[in-house]
Structure formats: C-alpha cells, structure tokens
Amino acid sequence: MRRLSPSPFLLLLLLLLCAPFFSSLTTASDTLTPDSPLSDGDTIVSADGTFVLGFFAPNPNNRYVGIWYNKVSVPTYVWVANRNAPLLDRNGTLSLTANGTLVITANSSTVVWSSSGSSTVANPVAQILDNGNFVVKDVNDDSMQFFAWQSFDHPTDTLLPGMKLGWNLTSGLNRNLTAWASLTDPSSGPYTMAMDVLGDPQIFLWSGSTRTWRTGPWNGVRFSGIPEMKTYSMFTFQFVQNQDEVYYTFGLKDPSIISRLIVNQTGSTQRLVWLDQPRQWNLFWFAPKDQCDDVSPCGPMGVCNPNDSPICDCVQGFVPKYPTNWALRDGTGGCIRKTPLDCRNGTDGFVLVSEAKLPDTSSSTVDMSLSLDQCKAKCLGNCSCTGYANADVNGTGCIIWTTQLTDLRVWAFGGQDLYVRVAAADLSPMTEQSHHSGTAATIVIPVVLGTVLLISVACFVLKMRRKKRVKFPNSASFTNPYNYQDSDSKDLELPLFDLNTIVAVTDNFSAKNKLGEGGFGPVFMGTLEDGQQIAVKRLAKTSVQGTTEFRNEMELIAKLQHRNLVRLLGCCIHGEEKMLIYEYMPNKSLDVFLFDRTKCALLDWKTRYGIIMGIARGLLYLHQDSRLRIIHRDLKASNILLDKEMNPKISDFGMARIFGGDETEVNTRKVVGTYGYMSPEYAMDGVFSVKSDVFSFGVLVLEIISGKKNRGVFFAKADLNLLGHAWSMWKEGTSLDLIDESVSPKYSGDEALRCIKVGLLCVQERPEDRPTMSSVVLMLGSGSALLPQPKQPGFVSTKGRFEYSSSTSKQIASSVNEISVTMCEGR
Numbered sequence: 001m002r003r004l005s006p007s008p009f010l011l012l013l014l015l016l017l018c019a020p021f022f023s024s025l026t027t028a029s030d031t032l033t034p035d036s037p038l039s040d041g042d043t044i045v046s047a048d049g050t051f052v053l054g055f056f057a058p059n060p061n062n063r064y065v066g067i068w069y070n071k072v073s074v075p076t077y078v079w080v081a082n083r084n085a086p087l088l089d090r091n092g093t094l095s096l097t098a099n100g101t102l103v104i105t106a107n108s109s110t111v112v113w114s115s116s117g118s119s120t121v122a123n124p125v126a127q128i129l130d131n132g133n134f135v136v137k138d139v140n141d142d143s144m145q146f147f148a149w150q151s152f153d154h155p156t157d158t159l160l161p162g163m164k165l166g167w168n169l170t171s172g173l174n175r176n177l178t179a180w181a182s183l184t185d186p187s188s189g190p191y192t193m194a195m196d197v198l199g200d201p202q203i204f205l206w207s208g209s210t211r212t213w214r215t216g217p218w219n220g221v222r223f224s225g226i227p228e229m230k231t232y233s234m235f236t237f238q239f240v241q242n243q244d245e246v247y248y249t250f251g252l253k254d255p256s257i258i259s260r261l262i263v264n265q266t267g268s269t270q271r272l273v274w275l276d277q278p279r280q281w282n283l284f285w286f287a288p289k290d291q292c293d294d295v296s297p298c299g300p301m302g303v304c305n306p307n308d309s310p311i312c313d314c315v316q317g318f319v320p321k322y323p324t325n326w327a328l329r330d331g332t333g334g335c336i337r338k339t340p341l342d343c344r345n346g347t348d349g350f351v352l353v354s355e356a357k358l359p360d361t362s363s364s365t366v367d368m369s370l371s372l373d374q375c376k377a378k379c380l381g382n383c384s385c386t387g388y389a390n391a392d393v394n395g396t397g398c399i400i401w402t403t404q405l406t407d408l409r410v411w412a413f414g415g416q417d418l419y420v421r422v423a424a425a426d427l428s429p430m431t432e433q434s435h436h437s438g439t440a441a442t443i444v445i446p447v448v449l450g451t452v453l454l455i456s457v458a459c460f461v462l463k464m465r466r467k468k469r470v471k472f473p474n475s476a477s478f479t480n481p482y483n484y485q486d487s488d489s490k491d492l493e494l495p496l497f498d499l500n501t502i503v504a505v506t507d508n509f510s511a512k513n514k515l516g517e518g519g520f521g522p523v524f525m526g527t528l529e530d531g532q533q534i535a536v537k538r539l540a541k542t543s544v545q546g547t548t549e550f551r552n553e554m555e556l557i558a559k560l561q562h563r564n565l566v567r568l569l570g571c572c573i574h575g576e577e578k579m580l581i582y583e584y585m586p587n588k589s590l591d592v593f594l595f596d597r598t599k600c601a602l603l604d605w606k607t608r609y610g611i612i613m614g615i616a617r618g619l620l621y622l623h624q625d626s627r628l629r630i631i632h633r634d635l636k637a638s639n640i641l642l643d644k645e646m647n648p649k650i651s652d653f654g655m656a657r658i659f660g661g662d663e664t665e666v667n668t669r670k671v672v673g674t675y676g677y678m679s680p681e682y683a684m685d686g687v688f689s690v691k692s693d694v695f696s697f698g699v700l701v702l703e704i705i706s707g708k709k710n711r712g713v714f715f716a717k718a719d720l721n722l723l724g725h726a727w728s729m730w731k732e733g734t735s736l737d738l739i740d741e742s743v744s745p746k747y748s749g750d751e752a753l754r755c756i757k758v759g760l761l762c763v764q765e766r767p768e769d770r771p772t773m774s775s776v777v778l779m780l781g782s783g784s785a786l787l788p789q790p791k792q793p794g795f796v797s798t799k800g801r802f803e804y805s806s807s808t809s810k811q812i813a814s815s816v817n818e819i820s821v822t823m824c825e826g827r
C-alpha cells in the first residue's frame, strides 16, 4: 500500500496535472472489467468513498488483495481474498475473466486465488459497494439483487453491517468468520465463529475442533447467551431462520457510525466502534467474558453462576456425579439425579431455573405453535424429555430437550426461565407452582404493604394551611390518608408520624440511638412496632436550615421514587419540632467505608463498581427521569447511604433545587455545597446546573476508586489534590496506580480505566465539556462507550483552590471537615 504524505491540496493539483500521463499509476477506478486488470498499487473505491480494495502488505514478505476502510486512519482490513496464498512480490494482478471469475495471478501466469462458486454472467463487471461488499455482476443489471459472486459470501474475520453469518441451506453455503493467524498474518488461524444449524440454531466459537463459546439460541430478541444485547440501542440485530436460510446479521441505526464484529487472534469475538476523536477503535463488547462462558464448565445438569464460589452448582434435585472432583472445583463431570424419574406413574414435576442461559440446543426440538402450558404437557408426555422453556422471550414457542442439559448458566438479570424435569420426591412444594423468579418479590410486597398500612394507621393525618395545623381525627381522613396541602396548595403525599411515636422509638432521642450529625441536626435510629428500622433526622432548632430547606427536602423527596434514592417514609411536625423519617440504612454512609483503612477492604471492586453505577443511575433519575428536574447540589460520600447489600442510595436533599423546564443554569447568591465536591463555576461564580452535580459525581467516582478524599489528602506530588493527582497519572498513562491498594489486584482493568476516564470527564473545568448523566450511564455500562479524551480538570491544586477567576469578591465561610457550608456573596 502506498502512503503519500503531501497535503491533500497539493496531491489533488498533482493528480489533476498528471492524470492524463500516469493514469495507470494512480488508477482509482470504481470498477474492474475483463480488459482492465488491477495491478499492485491500483485501488478500487466504493462510490461513497468508504471502502477501498487493493493490494496490501501486513508484513514485509507477503502481499494480499483485500478491502479496508478509506476513512479510518488505522489500517483495518475487513476482507482478504488470497489469505492463504500470499503474493511474494509486487508483480501480482487481480483480473476478471470474460465469464465473470475473479483471479489473482502471480508472475502473470500462476493463479494463486480465484473466486469460487461464482456463476457466469455475460458482461461481467466487478465493483465495491458502499457497504464494503465486493461484487461481480452483469454490467446491465442495476437491480443489485443478483450477483455472480460477492465477497460477503466469503467472509474473512470481519462481519460488517448487512453481512450474514450463517447458512444458505439450499446451496450449503456456510458463511463463517475465521481469525487471522496473527496480527501480521492474515492466513486462517485456529479460531472460527460459525452458525450451527443443528436443533435450535446457535453460533459457536471454535478453537480448531473444540467449541469454546456458545451464543445460545435466538430467543426472539437476542441470543439467549448475550443478555446485554438488548441494551445496544445503536444497533439492530436480526436473526433469520426459514427453509432457505439461517443467519445472523446486524445493522446500524446511525449510518455515520463505523462498527464491525470480529474474531480476534486469541479467539475472542469483539465488537469494535471507530472513534473519530481520538482516532482509534474502541472495544464495545466482547465474549467470552467469564468462566461460565466456557462451554459447559459445570457439566450435564450443572449450573454455572459466576457470582458464586465455587461457580458450579447442581440443578435442584441433582447431586454432583463425582463429589471429590467437584469439591476440588472441577465441575465438568456434572450432576446426577437424586431420585430417578417416574414417567409411567406421571408424578414427575419441574423445577424452575430462572435468569438462565438456555442449555445447548443442538439436539433440542422447537415447536413455535405451542404455549408454555402445552410445552409442559408435551414434555411430561415424552419419557425422554428432560426440560422445557419458551422459545421466544415474549412467551411463545416451545423448546424441549430430550438429552442431558449441558452448558447451563445463570445471570443476575437478562436470562430466561428454564424448567427442568425432576422426580416428585425432589420437588419442593413451592417451586412447581411458582412460574416466576420473583419469590423475593412475593415476600417483600406483603411486608411493604404491611408497613405502609401500619404507618398509615399510626399516622395522624393533618392538613396544613398557612402554617396552621388542623387535625382530622375522624375516620373520614383515612379515605385519603396521605394527602395534605401546603401553603402553595401543592399536593404532598406523605405520611405524618406522631411525635409520641418517634419519641418512644428513639428512646427520647437518647445518645445510644444517635447515628450521627447531619448538616442540619442529629440523626437517630429507631425501631417501629412492626420491626421496621427507621432513621429520624431531627432538624436542630437552631439550625440555619430553617423551615424552607426542611419543606424543600420533604416536598422533593416525597415525589421521588428510585432504588438509588433513599426513601422517605414520612415526617413529623410538632410546633418547633421538625423531623424527617427515612428507611434505615444498616451500612451507614459510603465515607464510613471508603476512608477507613480497615473497612475499605470490605469494598471489593465489584461493590465499588456497583456503587458507582447506582449513584449514576440515581443522579440520572434526579436530572432527567423523574417528573421533576432536580439538581442535588451536595453530592458527596457522606450523602451516599448503603443498604444491606451495599446498594448506594443518594440522600440529603436539603439543598436540592428543582429546575424549571427550560432553565439550564441558574445563578444563585447563596453558594451551598461541600469543599472538594463543588465545581469551579459554582464555587466561584455561583452558577449551578446539572453539570455541577456531574462534577461532584466525578469527584466521587475518583474517591471511590482511589479510596482517598479529594480534599485534605496530600499526594506525593507537591500540592496536587486527588483530581490533580488523577489527571497527572492519566497523562502519564499510569492511571491504574490510582486504584485503592485494598482492591488491587482483583479488579477488571477495563472497567477501572473506564471509571477513571468517566471520572475525569466529569470533573473537566468547563461545564460544557462535562457529559450529562445519561451519557455517563451509557459510558459506564457495557453500552456505547464512545469515550472522548478528558481535558484538564477544574481545581487540581490544593493551594489555589479558591482563587477566583473574576474579581468579584466573595467571602467563604470557614469550613470544618466535610460539613456542608453555606457561602454568601459579600454584597
């Protein structure tokens, strides 16, 4: 491949001047005809200029004919014609014979490659289409329906949008992807990705003759083995199965995106997307991912769960076949029945495996006309049936297995329901009836309902108007128990607790029940009569936060419902006494763990990543998804509470602000927030917007990853704070050193880097450079990780932290530790 360095303008001039004389040297014709062979150095370009076909040399010894992207600056070959028959010098040619066969000739006589399986056409012409398909067709046929030959039928290692991976069952054509042998050698390597049409079709990755990964069958929406497929909103995925064809293909909703699916040299399949900025391929998705993605690590009738240790378990009603090996963590022997099936007596039943990747379907039978109940009946009626499932996630179709169930795994979410046949003796009373995985939900709902009922009964129901309290002790109030009106006649749906109850459950606000001191007063713990634990935030009578903030928080949070926001159970107002009652969070707040050298060891990487994701989702809800548009304004580690499972919940809405629909930023005279988490524009100029929260989120992410406070921790490098420190490491390419040593080395480098990058993007100096929370959530998830390069963060130094860009003088109240401060403009 020739590389020219002169500026495009000069090049164009040169081309224009010299074209008549050197036409054979610089041919960029768009077709190949029988009388104009393509010699080494010539190229053919698609009409829209996306793809180029020509000769290239991935290593100094061999030359190949291939297709690459014209617009992608990293040489990326999507197709290679003569991958197993390289040309050894520059004397090769690609030509089209009169009957429409493509031929690569070395030394003008030796044919090294020819297009196989092509049909003849009278007036052949070869051209490369805009989608990268190199086709031979009749020159007079513009239908683009019939091709004598097309490169899309003979893929190399790359699936482009519109290409089919799979079979033409009539002709027996099997389009599969085979990896390059090495980065510089396009010859066929050992790894192949191919459609298997046995039973219910599935795609397998092969290493030689060994299967290494299975997509599972198509379940109407996605492959059963790729639960994350549904989140890829940029793509359309299609699976076609009819009498003529079985194939998988994908398309792009936005044609400006460049994406490809490949099998790489080490046997993984990767989806890559091109980033214009910073001009590189970004890994969008890959498989296999974890131990359970191996083919059947837990053997027949075993279930693999990557979040369990050991990862292998047996389906209910089965026990390990080789207990010794099993104990030594070799699960491949699988499991055997505790009790033999009793088919004739008809007493067998089924146990449910929920969130499952359907077992190998190579020998399963599919009947799309049956419902789930009919499917069950069909399975019971066939003594060799071992299990059944819906073929389509939307609840139709029937797959039954008549062999052992192999390669069964489960996910935390995104799997399917699978019913495994067991003898009556191995059925637990609950499982057969329950068709849903939601056993937890069925228990939780009564509890929650019970609690709500109890509170509602315990509640005094009040009506407030102009700060006057009116009591409705009559039964009528219970018809609309959660309704009271405030001075602005806004509806507030919030239970009110009786002061006596609160005094009783907190043991008269005793010191032993005190959980801590918030910005506006102490927080106490209590246990209601029904056993529910609550946290009572008691507004200090002397608090600066006066009634306004209290009402603010109450109004705001009463309208918010999200699993990553702390839930307000009610409030209690009695004269001067104002209290908010929350669900109790047994694990207290994030800072308790994060900045404690012993406790931080409890936060492993998975937990930290989960916390980051949870906060991001909670914040996204505040910014966008709730009915209101809310800016929290005081996001920090001590405002992130943790529940039993260490799920994060954003709390403390005392300073939050609701935005009007069209407002995007607001200037405030009163600057509130916490040092170290405040964005520059807010701390300096009092301008806040959703991007100020994004800044605080970025600080939080970096703190969670590093286990260090942004504020008050002095790093080796002079006066850098955490942001400055993270930024300098990023520039040096040593970002992973930022990670808390109590996590290392057990973390995912890819996730960690992504988090650090997102953290840095969020703390960029200019608010307009920072991403919105919806992009943050996308970037963090396995979804569209089109991450730009971060620019320098705001506030990188511990010294000049509050040096003002403007001359406006503002006074800042002296701050103590991490307590929220209020800064007022000195006017």
Ligand SMILES: *[C@@H]1O[C@H](CO)[C@@H](O)[C@H](O)[C@H]1NC(C)=O
Pocket: 089, 090, 091, 107
């Ligand atoms: C190949 O090309 C080179 C230079 O163009 C020439 O010297 C050489 O003789 C050619 N070899 C053959 C076998 O045609």
Ligand SMILES: *[C@@H]1O[C@H](CO)[C@@H](O)[C@H](O)[C@H]1NC(C)=O
Pocket: 097, 098, 099, 100, 101, 118, 119, 120
């Ligand atoms: C086309 O012609 C080539 C020789 O020019 C021959 O080898 C090939 O078999 C022909 N193909 C068909 C389909 O007739």
Ligand SMILES: *[C@@H]1O[C@H](CO)[C@@H](O)[C@H](O)[C@H]1NC(C)=O
Pocket: 086, 087, 088, 089, 106, 107, 110, 112
């Ligand atoms: C082309 O000819 C040269 C010299 O005769 C030879 O070394 C080389 O192997 C030939 N190339 C091919 C692909 O046959």
Ligand SMILES: *[C@@H]1O[C@H](CO)[C@@H](O)[C@H](O)[C@H]1NC(C)=O
Pocket: 168, 169, 170, 171, 244, 245
């Ligand atoms: C499959 O192959 C047959 C036989 O070559 C051909 O007639 C048919 O058009 C092909 N089907 C598709 C969808 O390409």
Ligand SMILES: *[C@@H]1O[C@H](CO)[C@@H](O)[C@H](O)[C@H]1NC(C)=O
Pocket: 173, 174, 175, 176, 192, 193, 194, 195, 206
């Ligand atoms: C891949 O396709 C080629 C050509 O159709 C075929 O020979 C090979 O067996 C296929 N490999 C697999 C694993 O299906």
Ligand SMILES: *[C@@H]1O[C@H](CO)[C@@H](O)[C@H](O)[C@H]1NC(C)=O
Pocket: 220, 221, 392, 394, 396
């Ligand atoms: C759900 O099933 C019906 C019936 O098989 C089918 O027509 C429909 O396309 C399916 N919907 C989805 C989203 O798969």
Ligand SMILES: *[C@@H]1O[C@H](CO)[C@@H](O)[C@H](O)[C@H]1NC(C)=O
Pocket: 264, 265, 266, 267, 268, 269, 270, 283, 286, 287
């Ligand atoms: C192949 O893909 C996997 C998964 O993304 C990756 O870990 C591995 O490094 C890749 N191999 C090569 C040679 O790029």
Ligand SMILES: *[C@@H]1O[C@H](CO)[C@@H](O)[C@H](O)[C@H]1NC(C)=O
Pocket: 341, 342, 345
């Ligand atoms: C089937 O039922 C019969 C009579 O109820 C009983 O004697 C027999 O043991 C049962 N068979 C099995 C395999 O349990």
Ligand SMILES: *[C@@H]1O[C@H](CO)[C@@H](O)[C@H](O)[C@H]1NC(C)=O
Pocket: 365, 381, 382, 383, 384, 385, 402
């Ligand atoms: C059970 O199902 C298998 C697979 O569909 C089938 O081959 C077999 O004939 C069935 N057996 C009976 C008794 O129906």
